[in-house]
Amino acid sequence: MKKLIINGDDFGFSEAYNYGMIHAFEHGILTSASIMTNMDAAVHAAALARMHPRLCISQHTNIVQGNCCADPATIPSIVRPDGSFYRSGEYKADGMAKKTGGDRIADKEDFKRETRAQLERFKILLGYYPVHIEGHSIGSESIFRALFEVAQEYGMHTMSFDDSIKQEGFEHVGYCFKELGEAGGFMDYYANGFTAEGFIKMLEILHKTDNEICAVHCHPGYVDATIMDTSTLVLPRCRDIQTLCDQRVAEWINDNGIKLIRYDEIKL
Numbered sequence: 001m002k003k004l005i006i007n008g009d010d011f012g013f014s015e016a017y018n019y020g021m022i023h024a025f026e027h028g029i030l031t032s033a034s035i036m037t038n039m040d041a042a043v044h045a046a047a048l049a050r051m052h053p054r055l056c057i058s059q060h061t062n063i064v065q066g067n068c069c070a071d072p073a074t075i076p077s078i079v080r081p082d083g084s085f086y087r088s089g090e091y092k093a094d095g096m097a098k099k100t101g102g103d104r105i106a107d108k109e110d111f112k113r114e115t116r117a118q119l120e121r122f123k124i125l126l127g128y129y130p131v132h133i134e135g136h137s138i139g140s141e142s143i144f145r146a147l148f149e150v151a152q153e154y155g156m157h158t159m160s161f162d163d164s165i166k167q168e169g170f171e172h173v174g175y176c177f178k179e180l181g182e183a184g185g186f187m188d189y190y191a192n193g194f195t196a197e198g199f200i201k202m203l204e205i206l207h208k209t210d211n212e213i214c215a216v217h218c219h220p221g222y223v224d225a226t227i228m229d230t231s232t233l234v235l236p237r238c239r240d241i242q243t244l245c246d247q248r249v250a251e252w253i254n255d256n257g258i259k260l261i262r263y264d265e266i267k268l
Contacts, residue, residue, distance in 0.1 A: 002207060003261045004253065005173075005215040006244065009060055009136065011035040011049075012042035013231070017221030020241050022048050024220035025055050028244035029253065031262045034060035034134060034217075037121040038069050041226075046125035056262035058132035059122050061115045061147065063106060064088040065136070065230065069117035077107035078114060094140040108142040115150045132263040134159040134217075141165075157268055159215070170268065174211030193239030194218070196246040203249075207256060213266065220244050 008021045011033040018041055024030040035045050035057055049057050063078045063085050072083040079085055090102040115133065123129055133151055135143055144160040148167060151158040157170045194202070206214040219233060220240040228234055243249060253260065 002257070003213040003259045004203075004206070005032055005213065005261055005263060006030050007032040007034060007058070007215060007217045007263070008220050008240075009034050009217050010219055010221065011057070011060065012037065012039045012045035013065070013221065014039075014041050014224050014226035015044045016224035017041070017227055017237065018045045018048055020221035020237065021045075022052060022055075023222075024241050024244045025052060028220070028241070028246075029250055029260060030055075030220060030244055031260050032056040032058060032132075032264075034058045034132075035122065035125075036060050036062040036065065036136065037118045037125060038062055039066045042121070042125060049126060054262075056131075056264045057126060058130045058134065058263050059115075059119060060136050061111075061118055061133055062136040063111065063114055064091075064138060068114055069121045070114045075107075075110040075114050077105070077110045088137040091138045092140075094138065094143075106138065106140075106143060108146045111143060111146045112150055115146065116153075119150070119154065129154055129156065131156050131266070132158065155268070157263075157266060168268070170266065172212040173266065174206075174209055174214050175217075191236070193236030194243050195239070196243050196248050199243050199246075199249055200252050203252060203256075203258075207258070213261070215263075218244065 006029050008030050011021050012035045021033055033055055035042055049055060064087055067083045068079050072079045086104055090104045092103050092105050093101045133147060133156060135147055139161055141162055144162045144165050147158045148165050157167055218240045219237045221237045223234055223237055
């Protein structure tokens with residue numbers, strides 16, 4: 001039986017967004033959510049998570065929104081003197097997560113320090129460390145390597161788009177960006193969000209791969225002034241809620257014998 005993780009990114013971005021994430025879990029197919037522990041609404045997200053213990057919470061390491069958790073003086077390549085992060089558009093394009101951008105490059109050790117600091121914040125908020133971590137908005141070989149090394153330190157698994165970085169025990173989990181990219185139209189999701197029809201088309205592609213487990217990351221959440229003022233991703237967040245709660249999607253998953261699972265069901 002093919003297994004499928006449906007993860008909601010950016011949990012903790014804003015209170016309205018958090019409520020939308022929970023709606024997608026309660027009324028849709030969302031199984032996991034990754035929290036931005038440095039954001040002001042992370043406290044609200046953690047409170048909602050405690051009310052929904054079957055929603056798996058992982059860490060969405062964020063270095064482009066809000067303020068840092070580490071001492072700003074120790075991570076100069078990713079924060080301004082006041083502790084606020086440089087925005088994603090200021091970072092150099094990496095060909096994976098970013099196709100355009102500026103000339104800034106995140107130092108690997110700075111990123112690791114901030115990742116650890118956000119993990120400690122995670123434990124304060126939720127009382128435990130997550131089983132899974134990933135990055136937000138920017139990516140590069142050094143970023144994915146840093147996440148891998150921190151994951152090894154803490155005994156957790158991590159997502160990587162870089163085929164050269166494979167974690168023992170996590171090789172059977174696929175994100176299938178190559179297959180989806182070759183099918184065309186996948187990146188339109190980030191501009192427009194997935195319709196139910198488009199989401200099912202993506203699942204059909206994933207179902208034909210050899211991966212035992214496939215993971216899909218999306219952004220289901222309600223939009224408020226915080227999202228509109230600080231994020232380039234607005235409309236797709238609303239569309240993702242609608243799609244994840246669409247009965248046609250749930251029926252397709254059930255009809256094809258796919259089992260929905262969480263990140264915390266994958267053991268290294």
